[in-house]
Amino acid sequence: MAAAATTTATASYSTISPKHNVSLSTNNHHHFNKNALGFVSENPIPIRSLSLSCSRPAKHSMKVSATSAAPPVIETSKSSSDEVPTVVDVDLGDRSYPIYIGSGLLNQPDLLQRHIHGKRVLVVTNTTVAPLYLDKVVHALTVGNPNVTVESVILPDGEKYKDMDTLMKVFDKAIESRLDRRCTFVALGGGVIGDMCGYAAASFLRGVNFIQIPTTVMAQVDSSVGGKTGINHRLGKNLIGAFYQPQCVLIDTDTLNTLPDRELASGLAEVIKYGLIRDAPFFEWQEKNMQALMSRDPDAFAYAIKRSCENKAEVVSQDEKESGLRATLNLGHTFGHAIETSYGYGHWLHGEAVAAGTVMAVDMSYRLGWIDESIVKRVNSILKQAKLPTTPPEMMTVDMFKSVMAVDKKVADGLLRLILLKGPLGNCVFTGDYDRKALDETLHAFSKS
Amino acid sequence: MAAAATTTATASYSTISPKHNVSLSTNNHHHFNKNALGFVSENPIPIRSLSLSCSRPAKHSMKVSATSAAPPVIETSKSSSDEVPTVVDVDLGDRSYPIYIGSGLLNQPDLLQRHIHGKRVLVVTNTTVAPLYLDKVVHALTVGNPNVTVESVILPDGEKYKDMDTLMKVFDKAIESRLDRRCTFVALGGGVIGDMCGYAAASFLRGVNFIQIPTTVMAQVDSSVGGKTGINHRLGKNLIGAFYQPQCVLIDTDTLNTLPDRELASGLAEVIKYGLIRDAPFFEWQEKNMQALMSRDPDAFAYAIKRSCENKAEVVSQDEKESGLRATLNLGHTFGHAIETSYGYGHWLHGEAVAAGTVMAVDMSYRLGWIDESIVKRVNSILKQAKLPTTPPEMMTVDMFKSVMAVDKKVADGLLRLILLKGPLGNCVFTGDYDRKALDETLHAFSKS
Numbered sequence: 083m084a085a086a087a088t089t090t091a092t093a094s095y096s097t098i099s100p101k102h103n104v105s106l107s108t109n110n111h112h113h114f115n116k117n118a119l120g121f122v123s124e125n126p127i128p129i130r131s132l133s134l135s136c137s138r139p140a141k142h143s144m145k146v147s148a149t150s151a152a153p154p155v156i157e158t159s160k161s162s163s164d165e166v167p168t169v170v171d172v173d174l175g176d177r178s179y180p181i182y183i184g185s186g187l188l189n190q191p192d193l194l195q196r197h198i199h200g201k202r203v204l205v206v207t208n209t210t211v212a213p214l215y216l217d218k219v220v221h222a223l224t225v226g227n228p229n230v231t232v233e234s235v236i237l238p239d240g241e242k243y244k245d246m247d248t249l250m251k252v253f254d255k256a257i258e259s260r261l262d263r264r265c266t267f268v269a270l271g272g273g274v275i276g277d278m279c280g281y282a283a284a285s286f287l288r289g290v291n292f293i294q295i296p297t298t299v300m301a302q303v304d305s306s307v308g309g310k311t312g313i314n315h316r317l318g319k320n321l322i323g324a325f326y327q328p329q330c331v332l333i334d335t336d337t338l339n340t341l342p343d344r345e346l347a348s349g350l351a352e353v354i355k356y357g358l359i360r361d362a363p364f365f366e367w368q369e370k371n372m373q374a375l376m377s378r379d380p381d382a383f384a385y386a387i388k389r390s391c392e393n394k395a396e397v398v399s400q401d402e403k404e405s406g407l408r409a410t411l412n413l414g415h416t417f418g419h420a421i422e423t424s425y426g427y428g429h430w431l432h433g434e435a436v437a438a439g440t441v442m443a444v445d446m447s448y449r450l451g452w453i454d455e456s457i458v459k460r461v462n463s464i465l466k467q468a469k470l471p472t473t474p475p476e477m478m479t480v481d482m483f484k485s486v487m488a489v490d491k492k493v494a495d496g497l498l499r500l501i502l503l504k505g506p507l508g509n510c511v512f513t514g515d516y517d518r519k520a521l522d523e524t525l526h527a528f529s530k531s
Numbered sequence: 532m533a534a535a536a537t538t539t540a541t542a543s544y545s546t547i548s549p550k551h552n553v554s555l556s557t558n559n560h561h562h563f564n565k566n567a568l569g570f571v572s573e574n575p576i577p578i579r580s581l582s583l584s585c586s587r588p589a590k591h592s593m594k595v596s597a598t599s600a601a602p603p604v605i606e607t608s609k610s611s612s613d614e615v616p617t618v619v620d621v622d623l624g625d626r627s628y629p630i631y632i633g634s635g636l637l638n639q640p641d642l643l644q645r646h647i648h649g650k651r652v653l654v655v656t657n658t659t660v661a662p663l664y665l666d667k668v669v670h671a672l673t674v675g676n677p678n679v680t681v682e683s684v685i686l687p688d689g690e691k692y693k694d695m696d697t698l699m700k701v702f703d704k705a706i707e708s709r710l711d712r713r714c715t716f717v718a719l720g721g722g723v724i725g726d727m728c729g730y731a732a733a734s735f736l737r738g739v740n741f742i743q744i745p746t747t748v749m750a751q752v753d754s755s756v757g758g759k760t761g762i763n764h765r766l767g768k769n770l771i772g773a774f775y776q777p778q779c780v781l782i783d784t785d786t787l788n789t790l791p792d793r794e795l796a797s798g799l800a801e802v803i804k805y806g807l808i809r810d811a812p813f814f815e816w817q818e819k820n821m822q823a824l825m826s827r828d829p830d831a832f833a834y835a836i837k838r839s840c841e842n843k844a845e846v847v848s849q850d851e852k853e854s855g856l857r858a859t860l861n862l863g864h865t866f867g868h869a870i871e872t873s874y875g876y877g878h879w880l881h882g883e884a885v886a887a888g889t890v891m892a893v894d895m896s897y898r899l900g901w902i903d904e905s906i907v908k909r910v911n912s913i914l915k916q917a918k919l920p921t922t923p924p925e926m927m928t929v930d931m932f933k934s935v936m937a938v939d940k941k942v943a944d945g946l947l948r949l950i951l952l953k954g955p956l957g958n959c960v961f962t963g964d965y966d967r968k969a970l971d972e973t974l975h976a977f978s979k980s
Binding site: 200201202246250253254257258260262263264281284285286287288289310311312315317318320321322323324325403404488489491493494495496 | 649650651695699702703706707709711712713730733734735736737738759760761764766767769770771772773774852853937938940942943944945
């Protein structure tokens with residue numbers, strides 16, 4: 083296993099050299115036996131007719147089932163390794179899959195093993211996460227399953243390695259290990275690892291099974307769910323990729339114990355997003371419980387993750403390929419991506435850029451007269467409580483924003499569509515029908531001319 | 532537009548320098564208007580339950596509809612630009628699409644324009660095909676449609692450029708041109724261009740529309756139909772890619788007029804394949820008409836292309852993701868890929884390697900006692916008539932074959948499955964259940980120890 087890493091390494095990955103930390107652990111080869119499970123084909127299935135409404139649905143229209151219909155605070159015995167996980171189902175017909183949420187889930191090998199088809203597994207992880215959890219995951223994959231062979235590939239940590247050169251290391255490892263179509267890829271890490279491993283799984287031999295084991299709040303509440311995978315291009319984020327669903331998502335909330343504070347806060351930007359776009363009661367819960375979240379209260383976190391996954395699963399079930407509704411999950415992301423691309427990966431975390439981007443989207447919504455001033459104030463207040471930025475970096479210019487936003491995936495026939503709040507708390511629109519003057523005013527209010 | 536190319540350039544592409552011939556034609560920017568068509572979403576749909584039988588179905592079970600139920604020789608007025616094309620439908624539910632086949636189809640702009648959604652088009656072609664057909668295609672895309680803008684990217688010609696570095700040129704061009712999700716990619720060229728453009732379309736912004744305009748026999752009878760896209764890895768062919776269906780396939784048989792003889796023969800290897808695996812009457816027709824095909828008789832070619840597309844469409848409709856039946860289309864390809872990978876791209880064409888590989892698969896089938904000697908003789912005879920090789924290059928060793936075949940996509944849990952003939956002409960099996968001794972004997976009979 084590669085370079086030792088501390089729990090603070092992820093927040094300072096800009097110091098990692100790009101070439102030499104791509105550690106292909108060719109000796110990390112574990113061999114055990116396993117009762118081979120039948121291969122489950124991944125034929126595409128119909129998805130529901132799309133709804134372009136993005137206000138929060140009433141409770142009775144919830145499309146998500148959770149095995150424990152839990153009150154706001156549910157976890158009581160986190161140390162038990164036999165704890166029954168909370169399960170949120172992502173409903174996509176034949177491609178439906180469960181999200182398991184709970185404490186100590188990596189100590190329950192059956193949860194992972196029931197989703198492994200074939201005898202070969204490739205774990206894709208990074209230099210920060212590997213020393214912390216790789217052995218544990220390999221054990222969970224193989225204990226009692228002596229037929230299973232596990233390979234691993236350890237990538238350098240950080241958004242700036244989410245590129246084609248690094249992705250090729252995954253293909254190299256898979257091909258050199260002679261993995262075949264019945265193998266399973268396992269993403270162990272944050273959003274970057276999940277996105278890259280997922281895209282590699284979508285493309286290797288034109289598609290193999292994969293499993294998400296997210297270890298950051300960002301990945302647990304957002305990026306590991308819903309099948310968006312991909313890599314960055316030097317001109318913009320996530321411009322190359324695939325919609326490709328995992329076999330399951332396993333969220334062991336204990337992995338947050340090793341997460342740096344800044345990473346934790348970054349993930350909360352996405353939690354706050356769900357409240358703003360479609361779930362006002364969740365936003366109100368966050369306003370009351372932000373202190374508990376910031377102090378890593380496990381019960382509060384378990385609830386925040388579950389509720390976030392439910393929101394995401396509902397949206398993805400209705401609009402897997404982002405024809406409309408799903409785009410609302412990108413509140414603040416168009417402004418945020420411009421910050422990440424212009425400022426350079428490694429300075430700000432994704433959630434930090436999204437936080438500043440959310441403030442800008444909310445500002446623009448207010449300038450358009452679509453929301454009350456009280457919402458502007460509440461958004462600023464909750465982001466500050468989460469210790470997230472509420473303005474872009476000082477170096478940002480209006481032209482930087484415009485240049486990156488022009489290649490955003492939400493541009494259609496040359497028209498930039500944005501997610502903006504409209505109406506009472508918990509309601510938004512995804513639209514290209516707005517006064518360009520409001521966008522210009524927001525850009526000038528938050529960045530240099 | 533880039534370097535001039537002669538009609539014989541494709542057969543000698545090993546002389547093209549990899550770096551300098553990647554010509555990004557940034558000035559090739561055509562601007563016209565077009566009535567914007569509604570965006571058609573590409574939601575996945577159910578595919579049929581799979582049949583693992585691979586003998587030829589009886590006529591009454593044909594899944595393919597063709598608008599002209601044509602006798603063996605159909606085309607009579609090839610010079611008319613208003614000729615009604617033959618249409619073969621690929622039946623994949625919501626993702627179904629037509630294959631248009633006929634003479635002069637590039638002079639019928641409506642055929643292409645009805646499948647263009649959005650206002651932006653990127654034509655992906657190569658240095659050989661661009662000087663011959665790019666202007667014609669741009670005209671067909673834009674005449675009478677002044678809203679449409681066409682960009683183009685001209686790649687170097689040859690299998691050895693079917694790699695990630697060259698693919699990135701397509702992404703670079705698409706992103707620099709600020710294409711958005713409503714754009715359409717058009718593949719103009721042979722199998723390499725179709726595979727690369729298709730994979731680029733599958734991955735750009737997680738998927739945009741694309742159209743295939745195949746200009747070689749190989750692409751017209753096989754690679755442009757069915758949605759297999761991808762690139763090579765230095766360790767093997769087509770190891771990275773996606774299943775991704777086009778909006779339509781447009782086959783203008785007039786493009787064969789500029790195809791070198793060797794390329795023409797290469798495509799016939801796949802035509803012969805359809806007869807062997809599932810269509811004995813077609814094989815018998817080929818035995819009678821090979822001389823007409825070799826002398827480029829347009830009527831014979833129109834029929835061979837139509838019948839090949841019907842066979843391919845039937846198989847793909849039943850098994851889009853290659854769970855079983857579809858693998859039978861790879862008769863001779865496992866041996867052939869080993870030749871291409873070991874011998875180096877650019878020496879032999881794909882169909883040449885497939886021809887030698889087919890002889891090896893037939894030899895092994897005979898050694899297993901699965902077919903009569905008469906089939907062995909007929910296969911050798913028809914391939915020789917088509918001026919295709921019936922033995923691998925002399926440099927091939929048994930170990931070269933074994934090494935490449937070990938990473939073949941048809942390996943499952945370590946077991947190599949092969950397509951072998953079994954029974955009367957027109958019947959085959961896809962199986963890992965064969966005597967290893969027969970494989971060894973075939974490898975030793977056709978290559979050095």
